[in-house]
Amino acid sequence: MSDAAQPTAAEVRAAAEAVKTALDRHLAAVERRTGEDDQAVYEAFNELAAAAEVYDELLYDRYDEVTPFEIPGAEDSLPPYAGPEEPNALSVLIRRDYAVAEPQRLMAQAQRVEAAEDEGTGVEVSATVHGALGILFGEFEPDEIASRHKEFGLEEADSTLWVLAADDPADPGEWLETPFDQPDPGSVICRFDVSSVFDDLDDDADDDDLVDGLEEEELEPLDADR
Structure with a gap:
């Protein structure tokens, strides 16, 4: 990673402070828990995991160091x-x-659909990214878009x-x-x-x-x- 892309020391420090805050919130939620499946504890747990993950990444990017924390996977967070x-x-x-990686390709595909429908409105909805997305997701099933996303x-x-x-x-x-x-x-x-x-x-x-x-x-x- 280039020096220009590295996080600053201040960003790492801010991430560490966020972990401390999340720790306090998690402990407070645990102390106030009303049962084994308390929603507040669940949410505080996820916030703490997210804050720890951000800190771990920034610490590594800046100082090439890691923490002893293991960030749980999605199944563990349930x-x-x-x-x-x-x-x-x-x-x-x-x-x-x-991510809309190639707006021109996206609009070109929407224009093909628009031309094939030929509704004669005289309005090129496909001329904007917003309009092109509406056309494509209206024409194709989500699973087809998932399988052909690069084409779009x-x-x-x-x-x-x-x-x-x-x-x-x-x-x-x-x-x-x-x-x-x-x-x-x-x-x-x-x-x-x-x-x-x-x-x-x-x-x-x-x-x-x-x-x-x-x-x-x-x-x-x-x-x-x-």
């Missing part, structure tokens, strides 16, 4: 399963992030899939107004994560030492194109 033993329904939550000028970022159990199916239209409200972590049966952070793992590590998200990436059928 509380114990507290959902129904025999679920009658499930929800599958999927998030895929992309997109670059894959993090993605995750959560499977949640429920006692009964939701009523029609019940959650449509707020479909992305925070899910109950205690109802998560399993999750599958893909992230570039996993690329930093030691290539020579044993398979058993890999985080669960990286192992399960190969088993997850919806993202077999990755």
Whole structure:
């Protein structure tokens, strides 16, 4: 890493202070916990893990030093399963992030779709990145965009899939107004994560030492194109 790209000493110090603050908040949440699955403790735990990870990365980039902290994987950050033993329904939550790497390619693909539809409106919606995204995601299924993202000028970022159990199916239209409200972590049966952070793992590590998200990436059928 070049000197210009290295974090400053002040940035490392600020990250260390953030860890101290997160430690205090976690301890306070533990002291006030109301049960084994206290949501405040769960959130404080995740904040502490995130702060420690940032500090560890900056410390290494600046001073080539590491901490003795082990940042838990995605599976470790979930509380114990507290959902129904025999679920009658499930929800599958999927998030895929992309970077718009080639805006011109993106708009060119949207223009092809627009020309094929030939609605005769006289308005080139595809002339903007915002409009082009609307056209492409309106024309293609999300799984097809995932498999062809490079054709559309997109670059894959993090993605995750959560499977949640429920006692009964939701009523029609019940959650449509707020479909992305925070899910109950205690109802998560399993999750599958893909992230570039996993690329930093030691290539020579044993398979058993890999985080669960990286192992399960190969088993997850919806993202077999990755």
